[in-house]
Amino acid sequence: MNGRRDVFSPVRVILVLIAALLSLGGIGTAAAAEWPARQVELINPFAAGAAADIQARKLAEIISRDLGQPMVVRNVLGAGGAIAYTEVNRAKPDGHMLIWYSGAINTLAARKQIAFDYTAFEPIAGVGIETVSIAVAKNAPWKDLKEFVAYAKANPGKVTMGNSGMGSVTHMVPVAMASKAGIKITHVPFGTGLAMAALMGGKIDSSSQHPAEVFNQVKAGEVRILAVSSEKRINIWPNVPTMKEMGVDLEFDQWRGIAAPKGTPQLVVDKLSPLVKKAVESKEWIDFASGLGSTPRYLSPAAFAKFVATVDKETREIMEGAGLLKK
Amino acid sequence: MSEGVLSHLLITLQPANVIACFAGALIGTLIGVLPGLGPAAAMALVIPLTLQLGPTAGLIMLAGIYYGSMYGGSTTSILVNVPGEPASVVTTLDGYEMAKRGRAGAALAVAAIASFVAGTFSVIALQLFAPLLARTALAFGPAEYFALTVLGVVLLSNLTGKSRTRSLIMMMAGLILSAVGMDPIGGLERFSFGIVSAQGGISFIAITTGLFGVAEVFEVVAAREKPVEILAVKFRELYPDREELKRSVAPIARGSLLGFLIGLLPGPAATMASFASYGMERLVSHHPERFGTGQIEGVAGPEAANNAASGGAMIPLLSLGLPFTPATAVLLGGMLLHGITPGPFLLRDRPDVFWGVIGSFYLGNMMLLILNLPLVGLFAKLVRVPPRYLMPIILVLCAIGTYGDNGALFDVWVMLGAGVIGYVMRKYGYQPAPLVVGLVLGPVMERSFRQTLIISGGRVESLWESPLCMVMWAVALLSIVLPGVIRLVKRRLATR
Numbered sequence: 001m002n003g004r005r006d007v008f009s010p011v012r013v014i015l016v017l018i019a020a021l022l023s024l025g026g027i028g029t030a031a032a033a034e035w036p037a038r039q040v041e042l043i044n045p046f047a048a049g050a051a052a053d054i055q056a057r058k059l060a061e062i063i064s065r066d067l068g069q070p071m072v073v074r075n076v077l078g079a080g081g082a083i084a085y086t087e088v089n090r091a092k093p094d095g096h097m098l099i100w101y102s103g104a105i106n107t108l109a110a111r112k113q114i115a116f117d118y119t120a121f122e123p124i125a126g127v128g129i130e131t132v133s134i135a136v137a138k139n140a141p142w143k144d145l146k147e148f149v150a151y152a153k154a155n156p157g158k159v160t161m162g163n164s165g166m167g168s169v170t171h172m173v174p175v176a177m178a179s180k181a182g183i184k185i186t187h188v189p190f191g192t193g194l195a196m197a198a199l200m201g202g203k204i205d206s207s208s209q210h211p212a213e214v215f216n217q218v219k220a221g222e223v224r225i226l227a228v229s230s231e232k233r234i235n236i237w238p239n240v241p242t243m244k245e246m247g248v249d250l251e252f253d254q255w256r257g258i259a260a261p262k263g264t265p266q267l268v269v270d271k272l273s274p275l276v277k278k279a280v281e282s283k284e285w286i287d288f289a290s291g292l293g294s295t296p297r298y299l300s301p302a303a304f305a306k307f308v309a310t311v312d313k314e315t316r317e318i319m320e321g322a323g324l325l326k327k
Numbered sequence: 328m329s330e331g332v333l334s335h336l337l338i339t340l341q342p343a344n345v346i347a348c349f350a351g352a353l354i355g356t357l358i359g360v361l362p363g364l365g366p367a368a369a370m371a372l373v374i375p376l377t378l379q380l381g382p383t384a385g386l387i388m389l390a391g392i393y394y395g396s397m398y399g400g401s402t403t404s405i406l407v408n409v410p411g412e413p414a415s416v417v418t419t420l421d422g423y424e425m426a427k428r429g430r431a432g433a434a435l436a437v438a439a440i441a442s443f444v445a446g447t448f449s450v451i452a453l454q455l456f457a458p459l460l461a462r463t464a465l466a467f468g469p470a471e472y473f474a475l476t477v478l479g480v481v482l483l484s485n486l487t488g489k490s491r492t493r494s495l496i497m498m499m500a501g502l503i504l505s506a507v508g509m510d511p512i513g514g515l516e517r518f519s520f521g522i523v524s525a526q527g528g529i530s531f532i533a534i535t536t537g538l539f540g541v542a543e544v545f546e547v548v549a550a551r552e553k554p555v556e557i558l559a560v561k562f563r564e565l566y567p568d569r570e571e572l573k574r575s576v577a578p579i580a581r582g583s584l585l586g587f588l589i590g591l592l593p594g595p596a597a598t599m600a601s602f603a604s605y606g607m608e609r610l611v612s613h614h615p616e617r618f619g620t621g622q623i624e625g626v627a628g629p630e631a632a633n634n635a636a637s638g639g640a641m642i643p644l645l646s647l648g649l650p651f652t653p654a655t656a657v658l659l660g661g662m663l664l665h666g667i668t669p670g671p672f673l674l675r676d677r678p679d680v681f682w683g684v685i686g687s688f689y690l691g692n693m694m695l696l697i698l699n700l701p702l703v704g705l706f707a708k709l710v711r712v713p714p715r716y717l718m719p720i721i722l723v724l725c726a727i728g729t730y731g732d733n734g735a736l737f738d739v740w741v742m743l744g745a746g747v748i749g750y751v752m753r754k755y756g757y758q759p760a761p762l763v764v765g766l767v768l769g770p771v772m773e774r775s776f777r778q779t780l781i782i783s784g785g786r787v788e789s790l791w792e793s794p795l796c797m798v799m800w801a802v803a804l805l806s807i808v809l810p811g812v813i814r815l816v817k818r819r820l821a822t823r
Binding site for chain 2: 047048049050051053054057058060061073074075076077078079080082083086087111113157160165166167186187188189190191194196197198200201202203204212215216217219220222288291292
């Protein structure tokens with residue numbers, strides 16, 4: 001009994017907590033030659049508990065097994081990710097602070113919410129893509145996306161669609177969809193989870209989100225998915241068509257990966273990239289990620305860099321069309 | 328059926344789960360005691376550890392941190408005027424006054440008992456009414472939230488009962504402060520002056536820690552000329568007397584119910600619940616003018632309310648799979664990592680997890696009571712530490728907590744600035760509590776107002792069209808007009 005009391009003694013727990021707080025501040029320096037010299041921080045711009053967050057945590061856990069040092073996820077919230085990106089951009093490029101990279105870099109830069117763009121980061125590895133799904137309430141009058149589009153065409157601006165925030169990928173997709181289909185819909189920004197409650201409560205007509213934020217409700221029969229924005233149908237919803245199948249010529253996904261500040265030694269990229277590849281291609285990750293409706297897809301640093309640049313151009317085009325681009 | 332439930336509930340009593348429950352409750356208490364680091368952040372830190380424990384024990388531990396933090400939050404509020412959690416801000420009003428009068432032990436004990444009763448009440452309600460209540464929560468859309476926040480501003484504007492004008496000034500200051508940073512709808516930057524840390528808004532933790540904790544430190548430092556009174560605490564004074572306990576019963580009952588209902592709604596439920604309960608206690612009290620001078624009702628009600636709210640917030644999570652608060656979002660994340668999907672089918676698919684977690688709520692609440700009551704004596708003695716040692720420690724804890732929240736030095740400067748302003752405010756009789764209310768309600772108010780208008784295409788009527796909205800607007804209007812009318816009628820009667 002005594003031994004157990006010692007382990008959980010308040011003083012000890014306080015000390016551990018203080019140590020944790022100090023390590024959060026990134027105290028201690030070491031040369032990059034022996035990377036990783038200490039724990040590697042993966043800065044996550046998304047809220048704890050969100051789909052993006054749990055994927056980051058799971059991936060970090062798998063990578064940590066081979067890394068020799070723990071990879072720790074830290075949430076840096078606010079301003080749609082601008083604060084997190086700015087923090088990593090300013091960090092010492094020694095490979096001990098990385099960013100959980102995603103489409104936010106494209107939209108933030110296009111809206112000039114950060115003073116830099118994707119060129120300020122060293123891509124390490126692409127991890128996968130996550131589609132955007134259009135949901136309606138179970139008793140909505142539209143059978144499929146075609147009917148939805150036809151109704152929206154006849155009633156411009158009348159259909160409301162929730163998203164997880166202005167300028168987010170879940171906002172970009174409906175904006176692009178509307179412009180391709182020649183319809184006008186009213187976009188309503190919500191926080192994650194709250195759009196779903198509003199949809200189920202009948203306050204909005206439809207909502208746009210990643211599968212992980214809605215698959216519970218789909219399973220429960222509360223909401224239906226009209227279409228997904230990816231190239232192919234996704235594993236968890238084999239019966240849900242893509243937008244292309246429904247006659248809307250759009251293919252646009254959220255993407256995820258890991259990047260470091262520009263100037264990070266090549267050694268870090270060379271060492272980490274294969275570890276990410278191993279993790280992303282492991283059965284454990286594939287099962288986990290596809291269970292959340294995400295599509296694992298490893299990209300090498302070079303391929304990843306090209307991919308991000310292409311998406312950046314597409315994002316700017318969509319935003320320009322919607323009047324969201326800041327010059 | 329009931330036998331199955333019982334056997335599942337007993338899962339909680341397996342040794343590994345009991346230890347997980349205890350560890351979670353203990354970590355939660357400490358998180359609550361330390362200002363800054365909140366339950367959501369702490370739970371996120373512990374998630375990797377829970378992965379090794381397996382789903383049931385892992386989730387029991389996460390849940391333990393979640394409700395444990397609500398217990399601990401009141402401790403520093405009462406002892407040193409530093410709210411450990413946003414939800415404990417209101418406890419400073421009367422709790423700290425009680426401590427100054429040498430009744431810290433009584434306040435702490437009542438807070439622990441209130442937390443226990445409310446925690447247990449909310450689990451029972453959760454177990455009985457979860458699916459039914461989850462549907463009710465969905466009736467609240469943007470328009471209803473807006474009406475609710477307006478009602479909150481009106482009812483809580485006179486929270487401390489000093490000067491209504493001053494309270495309103497403070498509330499407006501809070502609402503204005505909440506507008507700093509990127510706006511929640513359009514994504515435009517406001518009042519951030521190019522400071523990156525300000526883009527995400529002014530940190531709530533920094534403001535409350537500064538206004539309450541740091542300002543108190545300044546106050547004590549400035550008063551050093553006066554002999555510092557250290558009240559000798561006798562053992563029997565460590566615990567509440569019969570009268571204090573009797574006076575706590577009704578507030579705990581009211582706080583439990585109110586907190587549970589508010590907990591069902593999205594937004595900063597626990598914080599709103601504790602403020603609402605304080606307002607309610609003042610409203611029903613025969614001596615509202617005594618609030619703020621160390622009334623046990625002002626501790627019992629809010630402490631019950633914030634614990635009940637954390638139970639209520641579990642309902643949308645468990646029965647709809649929708650997290651309405653940051654802490655339940657982390658809990659959802661934890662579940663998904665363990666391969667468990669909360670929602671209508673959780674009970675059917677994984678009864679062991681569902682009942683294991685519910686059972687741990689009962690057990691954890693009991694553990695927390697047993698853990699906290701003996702600590703009361705220890706904590707109460709803290710007040711007797713000479714201020715020249717205690718105050719620097721408090722200042723350091725405030726700074727660490729504020730920094731640890733976001734890892735931004737900017738927040739520490741905000742905290743110190745708020746401390747100076749808070750000190751000046753006290754000197755001129757301005758209460759910081761209404762400012763905190765404004766800061767909490769501001770973002771919800773703005774977002775829901777703009778969402779309502781976007782959805783309706785700019786029709787102002789949409790703000791009061793639903794029956795629920797109408798009721799809330801009517802109550803808000805009445806509570807503004809009624810006191811004046813009553814006064815007028817009384818004067819007429821008197822002159823006749």
